[in-house]
Amino acid sequence: MSRTHTILVNLQKLQADRDNASIVIRLMMACNDIAVANRCLKKFKEEQSTIRKHVQRGALMYFVRLQCGHINEGLKIIQEIKNNKKLSESIERCSQAAKDSFKRLANCLKSGTENKKFEKYVERIRHKTIFHYDKKLVERALSDRASREEAKRSKITLGDDISLFRFELSDDIFDSIVCRYICNIPRNADIRKEIDEIMVWASDIGKSLLDFGGEFIYKYIQESAAI
Numbered sequence: 001m002s003r004t005h006t007i008l009v010n011l012q013k014l015q016a017d018r019d020n021a022s023i024v025i026r027l028m029m030a031c032n033d034i035a036v037a038n039r040c041l042k043k044f045k046e047e048q049s050t051i052r053k054h055v056q057r058g059a060l061m062y063f064v065r066l067q068c069g070h071i072n073e074g075l076k077i078i079q080e081i082k083n084n085k086k087l088s089e090s091i092e093r094c095s096q097a098a099k100d101s102f103k104r105l106a107n108c109l110k111s112g113t114e115n116k117k118f119e120k121y122v123e124r125i126r127h128k129t130i131f132h133y134d135k136k137l138v139e140r141a142l143s144d145r146a147s148r149e150e151a152k153r154s155k156i157t158l159g160d161d162i163s164l165f166r167f168e169l170s171d172d173i174f175d176s177i178v179c180r181y182i183c184n185i186p187r188n189a190d191i192r193k194e195i196d197e198i199m200v201w202a203s204d205i206g207k208s209l210l211d212f213g214g215e216f217i218y219k220y221i222q223e224s225a226a227i
Helices: 011-014 018-045 050-083 086-090 098-105 117-131 133-146 168-182 191-225
Strands: none
Touching: 011 018, 011 098, 011 117, 018 086, 018 191, 050 086, 050 117, 050 168, 050 191, 086 098, 098 191, 117 133, 117 168, 117 191, 133 168, 168 191
C-alpha cells in the first residue's frame, strides 16, 4: 500500500541559506515536472477508449519529449550541486543508492562517460522538439515523407471536445524528426525497437534524477529548514 510522509518547512530558514536553497528548490521543480510527465506517460500507455485511440500515439510521444526537456533542465541543476561545496558534502550523508544515482547523473555531465549520448538523445530532443519547433527539421521531414509512396498520406482529426482534436500529421512529422534526424535510426533497422531502447535509457536517467532528488531534497530540508 502506498504511503506519504509530509514535513513542514520554514521558509525564513531557507531564505537565510538562499543560494543553496535556490538550487534545491529548482531541483524540486525538475523532480515534480518529471514525475508528472512520467505519470501521464504511464496513463496513456493504458488501453484507450475507441474514440480517443487516435490521440494515444501522439500523447505518448509528447510525454516522452516533455520528460527529456525536464531531464535536460534537471541535469543543469546536478552540475550546480556538483560544483557547490556544501551541497556536494551533503551527498555523502545520503544512502549508497542515492550516491549511485548521483554518479549516474554526473556521468551525463560534460566530460562524463555518457555525456555525448545525453547531448544527442536528450538535449537535442529538448532543443528541437519540445520547447522549440525547429523549422528546418520540420521542412526536412515533410519533404522526406512527401517523397515516399508509403509515407505520403496522413490525417487530422477534429471533434466536438477539444481533447478529441489530434493533428496526426504533426505526430508523423515529429516521429520522423526524432527517429531519423535526432536519433539517426537507419531505414533498414527496426525503428520501434531502436527508439524504445533509446527512450528506456533516457527514462532511466529521469528515474536516477528522481531517486537522488527525493532523498537529497528531504535531507537538505530536514537539516536546514524543517519545522
